[in-house]
Amino acid sequence: xxxxxxxxxxxxxLSSAAFYFGRKRAFQVAGGQIRKLHSLPGYYGxxxxxxxxxxxxxxxxxxxxxxxSLITQMVVSTLPxxxxxxxxxxxxxxxxxxxxxxxGNIVSGTPDAAMQAAADRYRELQSISKLALFGVTLAVAAIxxxxxxxxxxxxxxxxxxxxxxxxxxxxxxxLVAILTTVGIVLSVLFESIRFFRAVPVSEFLFGLDWSxxxxxxxxxxxxxxxxxxxPLFAGTLLITLIAMIIAVPIGLMxxxxxxxxxxxxxxxIAKPLLEVLAGIPTVxxxxxxxxxxxxxxxxxxxxxxxDVASESALAAGLVMGVMIIPFVSSLSDDVINAVxxxxxxxxxGMGATRSETVRQVIFPAALPGIVGAILLAVSRAIGETMxxxxxxxxxxxxxxxxxxxxxxVTVQIVTLLVGDQxxxxxxxxxxxxxxxxxxxxxxxxxxxxxHIVRKYREQYD
Amino acid sequence: xxxxxxPAAPGQSRxxxxxxxxxxxxxxxxxxxxxxxxxxxxxxxxxxxFLLVLMFSIVSKGYSAFLQTxxxxxxxxxxxxxxxxxxxxxxxxxxxxxxxxxxxxxxDMFPEVTGRRDKFALYxxxxxxxxxxxxxxxxxxxxxxxxxxxxxxxxxxxxxxxLKGHIERTGPEADRRIKDNQLAWIDKLNAEGRLEKRFNxxxxxxxxxxxxxxxxxxxxxMGTIFTLIVTLSLSFPLGVAAAVxxxxxxxxxxxxxxxxxxxxxxxxxxxIVFGLLGLAVFINFFELPRSAPLVGGLVLTLMTLPTxxxxxxxxxxxxxxxxxxxxxxxGASPMQAMLYHVLPLALPGMLTGTIIGMxxxxxxxxxxxxxxxxxxxADVPQGIFDPxxxxxxxxxxxxxxxxxxxxxxxxxxxxxxxxxxxxxxTVAVLLRKRFEQRW
Numbered sequence: 001x002x003x004x005x006x007x008x009x010x011x012x013x014l015s016s017a018a019f020y021f022g023r024k025r026a027f028q029v030a031g032g033q034i035r036k037l038h039s040l041p042g043y044y045g046x047x048x049x050x051x052x053x054x055x056x057x058x059x060x061x062x063x064x065x066x067x068x069s070l071i072t073q074m075v076v077s078t079l080p081x082x083x084x085x086x087x088x089x090x091x092x093x094x095x096x097x098x099x100x101x102x103x104g105n106i107v108s109g110t111p112d113a114a115m116q117a118a119a120d121r122y123r124e125l126q127s128i129s130k131l132a133l134f135g136v137t138l139a140v141a142a143i144x145x146x147x148x149x150x151x152x153x154x155x156x157x158x159x160x161x162x163x164x165x166x167x168x169x170x171x172x173x174x175l176v177a178i179l180t181t182v183g184i185v186l187s188v189l190f191e192s193i194r195f196f197r198a199v200p201v202s203e204f205l206f207g208l209d210w211s212x213x214x215x216x217x218x219x220x221x222x223x224x225x226x227x228x229x230x231p232l233f234a235g236t237l238l239i240t241l242i243a244m245i246i247a248v249p250i251g252l253m254x255x256x257x258x259x260x261x262x263x264x265x266x267x268x269i270a271k272p273l274l275e276v277l278a279g280i281p282t283v284x285x286x287x288x289x290x291x292x293x294x295x296x297x298x299x300x301x302x303x304x305x306x307d308v309a310s311e312s313a314l315a316a317g318l319v320m321g322v323m324i325i326p327f328v329s330s331l332s333d334d335v336i337n338a339v340x341x342x343x344x345x346x347x348x349g350m351g352a353t354r355s356e357t358v359r360q361v362i363f364p365a366a367l368p369g370i371v372g373a374i375l376l377a378v379s380r381a382i383g384e385t386m387x388x389x390x391x392x393x394x395x396x397x398x399x400x401x402x403x404x405x406x407x408x409v410t411v412q413i414v415t416l417l418v419g420d421q422x423x424x425x426x427x428x429x430x431x432x433x434x435x436x437x438x439x440x441x442x443x444x445x446x447x448x449x450x451h452i453v454r455k456y457r458e459q460y461d
Numbered sequence: 462x463x464x465x466x467x468p469a470a471p472g473q474s475r476x477x478x479x480x481x482x483x484x485x486x487x488x489x490x491x492x493x494x495x496x497x498x499x500x501x502x503x504x505x506x507x508x509x510x511f512l513l514v515l516m517f518s519i520v521s522k523g524y525s526a527f528l529q530t531x532x533x534x535x536x537x538x539x540x541x542x543x544x545x546x547x548x549x550x551x552x553x554x555x556x557x558x559x560x561x562x563x564x565x566x567x568x569d570m571f572p573e574v575t576g577r578r579d580k581f582a583l584y585x586x587x588x589x590x591x592x593x594x595x596x597x598x599x600x601x602x603x604x605x606x607x608x609x610x611x612x613x614x615x616x617x618x619x620x621x622x623x624l625k626g627h628i629e630r631t632g633p634e635a636d637r638r639i640k641d642n643q644l645a646w647i648d649k650l651n652a653e654g655r656l657e658k659r660f661n662x663x664x665x666x667x668x669x670x671x672x673x674x675x676x677x678x679x680x681x682x683m684g685t686i687f688t689l690i691v692t693l694s695l696s697f698p699l700g701v702a703a704a705v706x707x708x709x710x711x712x713x714x715x716x717x718x719x720x721x722x723x724x725x726x727x728x729x730x731x732x733i734v735f736g737l738l739g740l741a742v743f744i745n746f747f748e749l750p751r752s753a754p755l756v757g758g759l760v761l762t763l764m765t766l767p768t769x770x771x772x773x774x775x776x777x778x779x780x781x782x783x784x785x786x787x788x789x790x791x792g793a794s795p796m797q798a799m800l801y802h803v804l805p806l807a808l809p810g811m812l813t814g815t816i817i818g819m820x821x822x823x824x825x826x827x828x829x830x831x832x833x834x835x836x837x838x839a840d841v842p843q844g845i846f847d848p849x850x851x852x853x854x855x856x857x858x859x860x861x862x863x864x865x866x867x868x869x870x871x872x873x874x875x876x877x878x879x880x881x882x883x884x885x886x887t888v889a890v891l892l893r894k895r896f897e898q899r900w
Contacts (some may be wrong), residue, residue: 068748163796167710173702174711177724177770180763184734187741250504257501274508279882281824283853284519284875287860291868292518322511329508353490355497376729383731385827390860410733410827417740418830435737439730446729450722 003130007060011141015053018145022048025152039159047158050165052145056137063133071125072099075118083114098122188439191432198426199227204433206230210396210407212416212427227430229437231396235313235406239388240381242317242402243324247381248374250321251328256358258329259336271333278326286390289319294391301403309405311393317402320387327377335369335456336362368456375449379442385410409434519879523872529661529674530621531613532587532650536566536595538606549603559592559599563614571646582643586650588615590663590675615663616656618673618866620647624656627865638865664873668841669855673866676859678874680841684754684834684849685823691758691845692822696765697815701804703766704773704811709799728767735764736831744832751833752848760828765818772814776807809896816889820882826853852878 023045030036037044072095076084083094094115101119152158196204207228254274258267294315301308308314339362347357363370393405394415416431473481540547542565543557567583568574574583591614598612599605615621619638622628624647628638639647650656668680707724711717739760743749749756780803788798829835834850835858842849850858852874859871 065747159794163794166796167706170702170706170710173699174706174720174770176699176763177703177727177766178720180727180738180766181723183742183763184730184738187738188734191741250507253501253504254508257498257505261498261501262505270505270509273512274505277508277512279820279824279886280515281826281853281878281882283824283826283856283860284515284879287856287871287875288515288518290860291522322508322515325508325511353494355494356490358497379729379731383733385731385733385830386857389827389830390857410731413733413737414827414830417737418835432737432741435734439734442729442731442734443726446726447722450725 003134004060004064007134007137008057011053011056011060011137014138014141014145015049018052018149019045019049022046022149022152025149026158029152030154036154038155038157043158043162044152044156046162048145048148048152050162051148052141054165055144056141059140060133060137063129063136067129067133071122071129074125075122078121079118080114102126184439188432188436191429192436195426195429195433198429203227204229204430208398210412212412212430227426229409229434231398232407232409232412232434233437234398234400235392235396236382236408236410238313238400238402238406239317239320239392239408240378242314243320243381244374244378246318246321247324247328247377251325251377252332252370254325255329255332255336256362259333260354260358260362271330274329275326277322278330280323282323282384282386283390285319285323286386286388289315289387289391293319306403308403309393311391311405312403313392313406314402316388316391319391320381320384323384323387324377324381327380328373331373331376332366332370335366335373335453338369338456339365368452372449372451372453372456375445375452379445379449382445383410383438383442385414389414409438413438519872519875523869523874523876525625526664526869526873527661528658529663530616530624531657531659532591532616532620533611533613533655533657534563534566534587534591535609535611536562537609538562538595538599539565540607543599543606551600554600554603555596557596557599559595560589561592562595563587563591571649574642579642582640583646586617586620586643586646588617588674589672590615613657613659615674618864620656621674622865623647624651624658625869627869664870668839669837669850669858670839671837673862673864673870676867676870678852678855678877680838681850681852681855681874682877683842684757684838685851685853687754687842687845687849688757688761688829688851689819689822691755692761692765693815693819695758695762696769696818699762700766700769700773700815700818701811704770704777705799705804707770708774708777709803710795724767724770727763728771731827732764732825733827733831735760736828738763739828739832750846750848752836752838752850753846754834754842754849754851755845756832757829757834757851758845760832761822761825764825764828765822768818768821769811769815772817773807773811776810776814777803779810780806806898809892813889813893816885816892820885820889823881823885824853824878826851826857829854830857852881 023041025048026037026041026044027034030041034041075098076091076095079094084091098115098118099122101115102122204227207226208230209226209228210231211226254270258271262270290311294310294312297312297315297318298308298310343361343365344357347361352360388408388411392411393407394411395405395407396412397404397406399406413431413434416427416434539562542562543559544550544553546553564580564584567587568580571583574580594614595610595612598610616624619628620643623630623639623644630639630644634641647656663675664677666679667675667677670676703724707717707720711720739756743756743759744751749759784802784806785798788802789795793801829851834854836848836850837858838848838850840847856871856874856878859867859874
């Protein structure tokens with residue numbers, strides 16, 4: 001790996017040199033009279049520099065990403081047939097051993113002659129690949145650079161060439177967003193399909209029992225593992241509901257107060273302070289929920305004679321609600337401010353009081369936007385992870401009692417995927433199926449909310 | 462019209478009756494008005510008081526972690542323990558049993574202690590790291606060997622908690638972390654002036670540890686810094702380039718619409734889903750190292766990219782078209798007008814958006830859990846390929862630890878995290894104020 005940076009530096013140096021010579025060449029072909037050139041001399045330099053660096057860097061990237069698997073394949077094909085017939089799992093172990101031999105790590109078991117030979121072959125291929133990589137990239141850089149250099153002429157449209165490449169780079173950068181979505185969909189979808197091969201979709205969606213433990217031995221008690229996700233959905237909904245009961249009234253009322261009543265000074269202080277609540281990392285809320293709020297609720301519950309679980313849904317929901325307040329308030333604030341002043345003036349002119357104007361004119365006018373804001377807040381609450389991981393329970397309880405411990409989709413994803421993993425057990429794959437559900441639900445909510453908000457905005461623009 | 466507030470009496474005209482009715486209604490309406498206003502004030506007050514309670518609870522739990530109880534030991538640096546052959550070789554000095562010196566010293570201070578259990582309880586008063594402190598002093602100056610070294614070493618976390626009043630002195634002995642005989646020893650040390658609360662250096666200079674008194678945030682902080690460096694160096698150029706293309710050059714068609722809807726959606730996808738992506742793609746498919754800041758940075762890049770793109774587009778939009786047109790008018794190509802005239806004017810706004818995105822990334826925990834940055838890692842990472850944790854993940858890990866001393870350390874780590882966030886947001890606000898331009 002140490003030679004890659006050297007190679008990159010070398011290429012950059014080559015490209016800088018190409019810039020210098022390209023620019024010089026441009027002066028030369030123009031005979032010192034720049035106005036004879038199509039583009040500024042710097043563009044000729046850039047043109048050559050880009051052609052010297054870009055193709056070589058692409059080759060380098062492709063090479064590095066393919067190198068490992070290609071070499072492994074070539075080594076595996078030379079292994080004795082008895083090893084090759086082992087099946088993918090065991091073959092993987094053998095390959096791992098060979099790689100360890102190559103690096104000089106400790107190997108499981110004593111290496112036999114075939115393995116040693118394979119390791120030697122691996123090392124040999126690696127060094128060949130390294131040399132070849134050096135040669136090929138430098139050759140590509142030199143050839144492409146030279147070709148670009150030889151095209152320099154007074155009528156050559158260097159600026160257009162450079163700008164076209166820059167444009168492609170810009171397009172590639174904006175495609176990253178698409179690639180991210182595709183990556184998310186593919187990664188959760190593939191693993192989910194594997195999961196649904198082991199567990200039927202209907203059982204996952206409608207089953208009432210969630211205990212994802214897979215037995216180590218066949219005769220172990222409770223060995224089957226149950227993947228009915230309804231308790232998780234119910235738990236998520238319960239906590240989201242509690243959060244919304246806190247966040248919607250407080251958020252909405254503060255938005256109305258700050259937009260319609262508060263003086264400039266109060267608004268300038270209170271609004272940023274409320275938004276601080278949204279900037280606090282969720283892990284901090286989780287700590288607060290688990291160490292301050294949950295014990296407080298449990299203690300006050302026992303004073304009232306109520307039996308409150310120490311990881312009650314109420315504590316997690318309450319704190320999550322606090323976190324969501326600024327979402328509701330600042331999004332609603334935007335839509336309230338977007339309501340045209342003429343509506344307010346009309347209401348005041350008819351003799352309405354402020355609160356009547358708010359309730360009977362502004363609120364109905366802003367309603368679609370407020371609904372959109374609340375939907376976004378719900379999506380946020382459903383996907384929130386750290387608060388529930390730290391303050392909600394792990395056991396899947398199917399209950400509507402906010403004083404009991406419930407678990408959520410995100411909590412289960414975290415508990416299933418943190419720690420030892422093997423990617424062929426339904427236990428780990430279940431996390432991806434849950435991730436798929438989470439992604440789909442939040443996607444629908446977001447699309448709906450954005451659609452509503454956008455449509456609403458157009459109405460008054 | 463003599464007495465407008467009087468209720469409608471018989472014999473009044475119709476106008477008078479109506480007026481009275483309106484007057485009675487007014488009272489109700491004014492009351493409703495006051496009520497509504499009050500609800501609003503209560504709502505704002507509740508929101509602000511939540512913030513206050515949260516901050517107060519964190520600070521009141523955490524401020525004490527910046528001080529740590531230290532014990533003064535006068536340790537005779539016996540040559541026969543450290544370097545019996547008098548070679549003064551670095552290896553010998555390094556591998557000597559300094560812990561034995563500390564134990565010896567404790568036994569000398571309390572000669573009345575006998576029996577394995579009692580001795581063990583005595584040794585437990587001083588941190589396991591005491592030997593290492595002495596080792597460092599000896600390695601720095603080998604001439605100390607043979608003399609008596611007076612050194613302040615960290616006390617055990619239970620002693621620390623006792624002196625800070627977080628552990629009860631009374632109550633049934635079996636339930637207490639500190640037993641009666643230990644209490645007597647601690648009181649004696651205290652009376653001799655050998656216990657002192659000093660600034661907790663270890664908290665800032667050490668990595669994670671199983672011993673609270675030895676654990677620090679340096680490892681997590683370095684991990685966070687490496688992760689953010691990766692994030693920043695990828696997401697800023699990518700975000701700016703994407704924003705420039707989408708705002709300035711993209712044709713209005715179905716494709717660019719798709720990209721736009723996509724970016725808006727990605728901004729609202731739960732962060733844990735990005736973690737799943739990182740796990741499936743970067744770790745399982747590309748086989749990048751687990752727990753490395755590189756992977757964390759990649760995942761956070763994808764997560765913050767929408768924020769930066771949206772902010773970048775807003776910044777580009779706020780540059781007036783006249784600038785663009787002027788550049789085009791004197792013969793610049795669209796790309797030149799963009800690069801040399803519009804982009805420099807939009808850059809402060811883009812930077813503000815980037816800082817806000819970075820602040821988001823700094824506080825993010827869930828996706829890092831997915832890609833294995835939750836392991837117990839005692840070493841301070843040296844680069845983006847080393848296994849590490851991040852500050853928020855460290856908070857999560859400590860919050861789960863049962864020792865009482867971790868509560869204050871967690872809160873202190875939160876205070877540090879919040880301080881960084883406040884700093885970043887202040888910079889963003891100042892930047893916006895400084896470069897805000899009205900055209």
